[in-house]
Amino acid sequence: MIAEPVILKVLRNPQSAAVLAPADWDLLLRQARAARLLGRLALLMREHGVAHSLPQQINMHLEGALVVAARHRVAVEWEIGQIKKALDSAGLPLILLKGAAYVAADLAAARGRSFSDVDILVPKARINQAEAALMMHGWGGSHHNAYDQRYYREWMHELPPMQHGKRLTVIDVHHAILPETAASKPDSAKLLAAARALPERPGVMVLQPVDMVIHSACHLFHEEELDKGLRDLTDLDALLRGFSAEPDFWQRLVRRANELDLGRVLFYALRYASRLLHTPVPEEAIHAAAAAAPARPLLAVMDALYCRALMAPHASCSDWLSGPARRTLFVRAHWLRMPPGLLARHLAHKAAVAMKGEE
Amino acid sequence: MNISALPPAELRRRLRSDGLYFRTGAFTTCLRTRLEPVASSFSLLYNDYPLGDGPYADFHVELAPPRNWRRWIRPQIAFLSDGNAPFKPLPRDQAFPMFEWGLNWCVSSQAHHYLMIHAAVIEKNGAAAILPAPPGSGKSTLCAVLIQHGWRLLSDELTLIRRSDSRLIPLPRPVSLKNASIEVMKRYAPNAVFSPSVHDTIKGTVAQMKAPATSVARADEPAHPGLIVFPRYEAGAPLALTPVPRTRAFMRVADNAFNYAQLGSAGFDALAGVVRHSDCYDFRYSVIDEAIQAFDRLSMQAGRS
Numbered sequence: 107m108i109a110e111p112v113i114l115k116v117l118r119n120p121q122s123a124a125v126l127a128p129a130d131w132d133l134l135l136r137q138a139r140a141a142r143l144l145g146r147l148a149l150l151m152r153e154h155g156v157a158h159s160l161p162q163q164i165n166m167h168l169e170g171a172l173v174v175a176a177r178h179r180v181a182v183e184w185e186i187g188q189i190k191k192a193l194d195s196a197g198l199p200l201i202l203l204k205g206a207a208y209v210a211a212d213l214a215a216a217r218g219r220s221f222s223d224v225d226i227l228v229p230k231a232r233i234n235q236a237e238a239a240l241m242m243h244g245w246g247g248s249h250h251n252a253y254d255q256r257y258y259r260e261w262m263h264e265l266p267p268m269q270h271g272k273r274l275t276v277i278d279v280h281h282a283i284l285p286e287t288a289a290s291k292p293d294s295a296k297l298l299a300a301a302r303a304l305p306e307r308p309g310v311m312v313l314q315p316v317d318m319v320i321h322s323a324c325h326l327f328h329e330e331e332l333d334k335g336l337r338d339l340t341d342l343d344a345l346l347r348g349f350s351a352e353p354d355f356w357q358r359l360v361r362r363a364n365e366l367d368l369g370r371v372l373f374y375a376l377r378y379a380s381r382l383l384h385t386p387v388p389e390e391a392i393h394a395a396a397a398a399a400p401a402r403p404l405l406a407v408m409d410a411l412y413c414r415a416l417m418a419p420h421a422s423c424s425d426w427l428s429g430p431a432r433r434t435l436f437v438r439a440h441w442l443r444m445p446p447g448l449l450a451r452h453l454a455h456k457a458a459v460a461m462k463g464e465e
Numbered sequence: 466m467n468i469s470a471l472p473p474a475e476l477r478r479r480l481r482s483d484g485l486y487f488r489t490g491a492f493t494t495c496l497r498t499r500l501e502p503v504a505s506s507f508s509l510l511y512n513d514y515p516l517g518d519g520p521y522a523d524f525h526v527e528l529a530p531p532r533n534w535r536r537w538i539r540p541q542i543a544f545l546s547d548g549n550a551p552f553k554p555l556p557r558d559q560a561f562p563m564f565e566w567g568l569n570w571c572v573s574s575q576a577h578h579y580l581m582i583h584a585a586v587i588e589k590n591g592a593a594a595i596l597p598a599p600p601g602s603g604k605s606t607l608c609a610v611l612i613q614h615g616w617r618l619l620s621d622e623l624t625l626i627r628r629s630d631s632r633l634i635p636l637p638r639p640v641s642l643k644n645a646s647i648e649v650m651k652r653y654a655p656n657a658v659f660s661p662s663v664h665d666t667i668k669g670t671v672a673q674m675k676a677p678a679t680s681v682a683r684a685d686e687p688a689h690p691g692l693i694v695f696p697r698y699e700a701g702a703p704l705a706l707t708p709v710p711r712t713r714a715f716m717r718v719a720d721n722a723f724n725y726a727q728l729g730s731a732g733f734d735a736l737a738g739v740v741r742h743s744d745c746y747d748f749r750y751s752v753i754d755e756a757i758q759a760f761d762r763l764s765m766q767a768g769r770s
Binding site for chain 1: 491493518520521522523525547548575576577578579628688727728729730731759
């Protein structure tokens with residue numbers, strides 16, 4: 107197993123960065139950059155009063171990351187406004203998911219974060235309306251071949267990603283948080299019914315806190331490529347820390363996860379967040395979530411896989427099993443997405459396309 | 466201590482083992498490679514640069530054969546930035562130009578504490594001239610000529626603007642020349658040092674001209690903006706210097722920026738600080754000596770209007 111990466115130590119205890127030697131900083135900046143956590147690291151260093159004591163050579167990277175992160179946030183704010191206009195025109199509510207939701211609700215999980223797209227949730231019955239409204243406001247579809255259209259529209263839980271013609275920003279329109287073909291079937295109606303309006307942003311909604319955590323966990327532990335895995339785990343860490351003061355938060359969290367058929371992913375989220383980032387999760391919550399844990403031998407395998415794949419994707423955080431661990435979880439994510447027959451068909455199609463060199 | 470102080474064997478030992486740490490302006494790079502042509506071109510062009518302290522580096526770069534069957538047939542070379550390959554591998558003889566391009570990429574994709582413009586920047590009499598231009602406009606050739614005539618080289622590719630005060634931060638590295646301008650410069654500056662020419666690259670034939678030692682020695686000295694000149698080489702054309710309104714120049718420079726959009730309002734402010742203090746011109750030339758005189762006149766007047 108690998109020595110504990112410096113980025114984990116600093117994420118757990120930002121103050122500890124004050125005494126790092128230049129060689130440790132060299133590694134820390136590289137790990138943070140590889141994990142897309144440079145902006146978050148920069149903010150932590152500023153908030154904990156470490157930045158000002160750093161050599162300029164190191165601080166300049168953090169300063170640059172802060173400017174880029176601030177710009178990302180402005181851009182997401184702008185997109186939220188534009189998407190709201192589009193959906194308003196069709197009388198649809200705007201329900202934001204993931205990063206954009208953290209920004210709109212001004213949560214700690216948004217800070218220093220970068221964004222590649224905006225995710226929204228729309229009732230399934232109205233998804234065509236949402237698509238048309240977005241098209242009228244400048245977003246266009248992607249993945250135009252017949253197979254991909256069918257893949258998204260029949261089997262997945264979202265439209266093919268839509269890109270804005272001028273700004274080139276991407277929006278993912280979801281009607282559920284897992285594919286239609288997945289074994290777990292969280293009821294989207296329940297999420298929609300519990301979504302919360304944001305008092306300071308009329309007309310913009312986000313999932314209720316427990317659902318936000320569960321969705322974040324669901325996304326991370328169904329993810330195929332985990333190069334942003336550590337970033338997503340820090341999102342979970344920030345969400346859990348931020349919401350833990352809510353009344354009965356932990357009991358409601360576990361109960362809700364079970365109700366949504368997502369007890370297992372919540373168990374993984376609590377386990378690895380507390381293990382890798384020392385997120386303060388009460389013992390009782392871990393114990394309650396463990397009812398959905400896999401059997402011991404499987405859990406040992408999952409520990410070996412996730413404790414590797416959730417590291418920063420950097421040579422200094424990897425051992426000889428890191429590559430196989432990432433590949434195994436890639437296969438597992440596909441396995442969870444589709445039943446075996448459909449998966450075989452999907453992979454056969456992708457292989458044929460790859461051989462023909464169409465993509 | 467400069468790289469020239471390392472005996473050739475020690476330089477190669479460092480390149481092969483933990484990497485050679487060296488400083489170009491504000492950045493420390495750690496370079497690793499086992500390729501002799503890279504080692505020899507590197508020691509030829511970089512011997513005036515200070516060694517870095519290690520074990521801290523802003524960029525960790527490596528030139529190594531990609532791990533595929535091409536190792537044996539028409540061998541290739543990959544540029545790795547901290548273990549990742551941002552470009553497709555190139556034929557092995559292009560390794561040194563690839564190092565130069567790769568290091569430019571490291572700066573332009575990571576140094577977001579600066580506003581970065583794709584432009585040459587040189588300085589004389591306390592006024593820097595920024596030369597943004599598309600490839601083929603003769604920007605690098607003009608830059609190469611002027612630094613043989615008393616202008617200080619800040620960079621032939623990357624203009625770095627410090628956001629706090631809109632000063633220009635030097636990054637003096639070898640000047641990249643291509644095709645006909647290589648022979649032009651070899652005739653024009655017979656005492657300058659050039660890397661061996663490499664043929665059939667994506668940019669044609671390329672070679673690097675060593676940066677003047679005086680420019681390298683002043684790499685820690687930022688420059689005040691004074692001029693923005695959009696050069697265009699046009700065979701046989703008479704010299705023409707046409708003022709460009711600052712607002713227009715602003716937009717044209719922003720179009721040549723690597724990270725203007727990524728910096729948002731911070732980028733706007735940094736660029737405004739530069740344009741506010743600069744005289745801006747379109748510059749058409751065909752005769753090198755006329756161009757040198759014109760630039761010297763401009764440097765005397767810069768910032769007075």
